[in-house]
Amino acid sequence: MTRPRNDILQGTLVLLILRTLAVQGKVHGYAITDHIHRVSAEQLRVEEGSLYPALHRMEQEGWVKAEWGTTEKNRQARFYSLTAAGRKELVQEQERWTRLTQGVGRVLRFA
């Protein structure tokens, strides 16, 4: 499988999902990709092959919980939402991301 060029950096996907859920509340997988795609001004596209394994892994970690519900189009979908542990994780991931980008930025500026 060839990777699309606008694929999301490994490890940031979790952060993006956590952030999306923190903003959107209870949403399904399609809405998550849609949200990330839209908010990033179509710069980022979440590959489905990565999204669902990631969601399930986060569920195992206890960061998100999932339940079946009905969409406004009356379709059955699996809705994800943040747990308390997920909120804590989001804070940590954000800090980590900030440190990383700052670090990378410094390197690019002074190296």
Added chain:
Amino acid sequence: MSWLSRIGNVFRRRSHVQEIDREIAFHIQEATDRLEAEGMPPAQASQEAARRFGHQPTVRERVRDVDIYLWLESLLGDLRYAVRTLLRAPGFTVVAVVSLGLGIGANTAIFSLLNAVILRSLPVARPEQLVKLTMGSETNDVFTNPLWEEIARQEEIFAGVFAFSSQRFNLAPSGQARLVDGAYVSGGFFSTLGVGAEAGRLLAAADDQRGCPAVAVASYGFGRSEFGDAAHAVGQIVSVGGQPFSIIGVAQRSFTGVEIGRSPHLYLPICTEPLIDGGKGALEERSNWWLQLMGRIPPAGSEAQVVARLGAVSAELFRATLPGDWSTEGQQNYLKRTVTAYPAATGLSEVRARYRMALMILMAVVGVVLLIACANVTNLLLARAAARQRELAMRMAIGAGRGRIMRQMLTESILLALLGGGLGVLFARWSTTVLIELIGQRGGQVALDLSLDGRVLGFTLLVALLTGVLFGVAPAWRSVRLDPQVVLKSGGAGATAGSSTLTAGKLLVIAQIALSLVLVATAGLLLGTFRSLSTLSPGFHPEGVYLAEVQFGSLDMPEEQKPVVAAALLERMRNSPGAPSASASVITPVSGRGWNSFLLTQGYHPSGKHDNLVWFNGISDRYFATMGTAIIAGRDFTGQDGTTGPRVALVNQALATRIFGKVSPIGKTIWVHNEQAEPPMEVIGVVEDAKYQSLRDSVAPTVYVPWRQAEHFGSLIYEVRSNLPPAEAVAGILAAAAAVIPSASLEISTLPGQLADSLARERLMATLSGFFGALALLLALIGQYGTMAYNVTRRRKELGIRVALGATRGGLVRLVLGEVGRMVVIGLALGTLATFAGTRLVTAFLYARTPLDPLTLVIATLAVAVVSVAAGAIPAVRASRQDPQSVLREE
């Protein structure tokens, strides 16, 4: 996702995969909608959406892998962590695992017995289709041969019906008997059960005809042990009851008969019974009840149908087999009987009837032992959780959820329980041989398959898991309720949870004391019962009495010759080396055999229906001298009584009182009120009361008649009281028999052995309850000691200060023992209440004592008290020995 549904993911593959597929399908649908909204034609849109999604099965598998892998990984992580924690505290682990192993092992062992005796189905095809036939009640299950032959004619009711009679066959042609379990079976036995042949052929309808040839089918085990292997057995000749039988086949290896606890080694056709028992045998006798009947429900039918159809033909069956020599009243009752059927998937069993209740009680006993073991482990875990507070608080502080910690703690306790279960299976395996010895049955070992089958292992696994949860939940729950802040700040072990840990620990110790008192008291009652029964005076002196049974029925000589030979043999035995006292009788005490009839005399009117039902024995002269029973009035028989002249009888005191009241029975005339008219007898003496059927029963009214007067002359048992060493005594008996009847084969046993056999169930109950009582006490002792030791360690500082302030060592010991004393008193008080309720269950097993026997209760209470106080005293004394200086300097 809950823990349970994660386990589900591993096993419920399909629904899990379906759920992932539904999620993917939804995603593609939404994407399709979007593309359509952007103007793409519907068919193209759905294709494009699917293309953009990527390869669906790959995504599905990746999602599934994540779910399962992470679950397994976290489980493995928990396990690894649990193993490491257990290894770090080897003392704790060993005590916990051994406690649980003993508790679970006891449960597994008793359950495997329960499984073999009560639960397991017969090893035949479709056992659930089998029924046993009875007349009315479930236990009224023996039939006469004429009745069986009538029922066999009704074969269209069944998909096969057969009769059988469990026997012990004598394989020795002469000399000392060699007995094996065997059975007479009808022609349909093997075909109805669906049992195949390992070699040769099995019995069929054609083999079971009057005057049939002497053929036999051997069990697989018999074929192997006697002839090397099954194939070699076919065509061999074995002597059964002195008659040559040729083996025509060997039954399928897995088949062990239809009676649990007794597996026949030789199956003989019913028609060969007269060959072995001599004369005309029992085939035509309409009052000889010796056959048990089983049938198979037709595939399309039901038990109810079989019962209904049997009911419909009953009148006809009994009319055709009416015993002509019965009284009118007896005949009328006979005609009113009906044949019915009961489920028999688990086979028939005398052992089951005798041991069912005993096994249930033992199961309850081991359940309590396991509870005590659980209390121990809970206590240890609580103490350890207190010691691990810092570790747990640290883990919680760095972000471990409470659920995660609880799961970890539960993994540890379940791992402990599974280790205990594993050890328990080892204990159980080892103990089953001991159990089989204990469950003995008259004249041999009981044949039970105590292999640990799936049901037993499943039971053990379930018990282990349940105990793991039972003793693990409280410590796990407590450990997550701590506030990490407080624990970490307090710096030391045992801050907040310390005191409540102690209270919980004390409550558990109190419960242990109470429960062990129940078990010790129960054991005391059962041990006392066994002791009473084995030391009571039965009305005769069993020590030194040998019993030699001779089957005259199958001896190859004219009938009228047999009594003459029997009398000659008695004379010969009396002239053996050591000149023993010897006699002969039809029945020996507590042998399981009995003979009873209704007795009448002039001017006597029985007040109850069974008031004049009395027991009989046919005996020779000097029977009472040999047995050690006193003749109170009148005279003994002479060698001539019963041959010619008037009929005479001796009666025991119980009978004299029952029938004659205060009047002397000597010289009175008595007669048997039977279906047949029997000639009257004159009472010539009264003898001391002696036990007849069992040691437990009160002495039954008994009539002794000369053996020649006895109903039928099949076998006689010679009693020989000898002071010689056993081997010489037996040799003397065999030599006498060889001299008088060279072709006779003798079954030799001892009277004390016969009495001991009759107490097998009491011995089993006494031994096991005694063992489990001791085990309970030991476990309680460990628990008590552990709790007090922990308590004293926790109070080191306080105790040190007390010593520094001038408390004496005695004072300290008293202080700690006071605490122990309070727990013991409360525990014993609760235990006494529980004992009142619990020992009532064993009422039916007790002899000469009530369930609340004061002496037993006092001794049991004292025993538990002494052990408990001793367990508390050791830590107390140790506490008083410590040097206050060093304790206080530690701070």
